[in-house]
Amino acid sequence: MRQDVIYICIPAHNEERTIGVLLWKIRNVMGDFGRDYELLVFDDSSTDRTADVLARYEPVLPLTVVRGSARVGYEGAVEALVREAVNRASYPKRDVVVVLQGDFTESPDDLVSLVKVIEGGADVAASAAQRNGRRPRGVRLLRWALPVLLQQLYRAAPVSDPVSGFRAYRAIVLRKALEKAGNRLLHGVGWAANVELLYAVAPHARRIEEVPVKLRYDIRVRQSRFRLLATARHLVALMRHSRSGQPEQTRE
Numbered sequence: 001m002r003q004d005v006i007y008i009c010i011p012a013h014n015e016e017r018t019i020g021v022l023l024w025k026i027r028n029v030m031g032d033f034g035r036d037y038e039l040l041v042f043d044d045s046s047t048d049r050t051a052d053v054l055a056r057y058e059p060v061l062p063l064t065v066v067r068g069s070a071r072v073g074y075e076g077a078v079e080a081l082v083r084e085a086v087n088r089a090s091y092p093k094r095d096v097v098v099v100l101q102g103d104f105t106e107s108p109d110d111l112v113s114l115v116k117v118i119e120g121g122a123d124v125a126a127s128a129a130q131r132n133g134r135r136p137r138g139v140r141l142l143r144w145a146l147p148v149l150l151q152q153l154y155r156a157a158p159v160s161d162p163v164s165g166f167r168a169y170r171a172i173v174l175r176k177a178l179e180k181a182g183n184r185l186l187h188g189v190g191w192a193a194n195v196e197l198l199y200a201v202a203p204h205a206r207r208i209e210e211v212p213v214k215l216r217y218d219i220r221v222r223q224s225r226f227r228l229l230a231t232a233r234h235l236v237a238l239m240r241h242s243r244s245g246q247p248e249q250t251r252e
Contacts, residue, residue: 004094006030006037006115007085007171011077015102016049023057026100026108033112039063040084041102042077045070075186075193078165082174082185082197092171099165106166110213114168123173123205126159126198127166127213159210165194166213169201176204 008026012019023039030037043050043065054065066084068076078099089095096118100106110127117125177200178185185200186193202208 003036004091004096004119005089006035006096006098006111007088008037008039008111009078009081009085009097009099010039010041010102011044011074011081011099012041012046012050012054012102013044013071013074013077014046014048014050016046016053018104019050019102020053020057022102022104022108023061023063026111027061029108029111033115035115037062038088040066040081042066042068042081044068044072044074044077074190075188075196078193078197079184079186083178086171086175086178089171089175092175095171096168097171097174098168101165105215106213110166110211111168113211113213114166117209117211118168118170122207122209123170124198124201124208125168126161126208126210127164128160128210129164129213129215159198159208161210162195162198163191164215165191165197167194167198170205173201173204177201 008030010019010022015022019041023041026037026039039061041054041063043054045068051065054063057063058065064084066080068080072080081099082097085097086092089097096115098111098114100108100111106127114125114127177197181200186196188196
């Protein structure tokens with residue numbers, strides 16, 4: 001009898017130093033968890049050896065590598081992965097889609113806690129970052145300003161960390177959000193896309209719960225791609241356009 005499938009989606013751009021270790025860590029975590037899973041990685045036009053690393057793991061893991069013809073950015077990679085996962089989900093009311101970064105900022109160990117919340121009846125399990133060492137200054141400033149920037153979102157989806165992309169979704173809520181959005185779901189750039197995705201699925205989710213996780217900025221081996229001013233600008237635009245009912249089209 002078929003078990004529910006967990007689709008683990010990882011956007012990647014120039015992650016050669018971490019992506020292989022991350023995939024193997026996920027394999028160990030999911031092996032202990034005892035659930036069926038598939039790994040979906042979007043290689044966003046990497047210019048390092050990310051493609052070579054992924055090619056070595058494809059024969060030994062339930063791994064599918066998705067590639068586009070041009071660089072699409074974090075938001076484009078997340079949308080492509082979500083669409084791929086939803087298309088593969090045979091039982092969208094039971095299958096789970098998880099989005100995870102490729103740089104070890106988010107720990108694969110927390111996958112189990114997120115999925116268990118979905119199995120317990122929630123439609124969205126959102127990570128809530130706990131303090132674990134010093135966070136980058138831009139991250140601290142943005143999290144301080146979020147309640148002001150995102151008042152409307154907090155009413156629709158009252159989570160403490162809406163910019164975090166580390167979440168688990170019941171596939172059916174993503175399917176409904178994609179059907180409503182049409183050709184394009186995410187317009188915001190970077191972390192703003194995480195907020196936009198939460199805002200899009202919130203009307204279709206009966207229960208949204210939080211799971212405490214510890215983010216590790218100290219073990220990342222590349223520079224952060226987070227940009228405070230650009231993210232804040234896109235968040236303001238997202239809220240403005242959500243009130244008018246028109247999608248945000250601003251690009252970097």
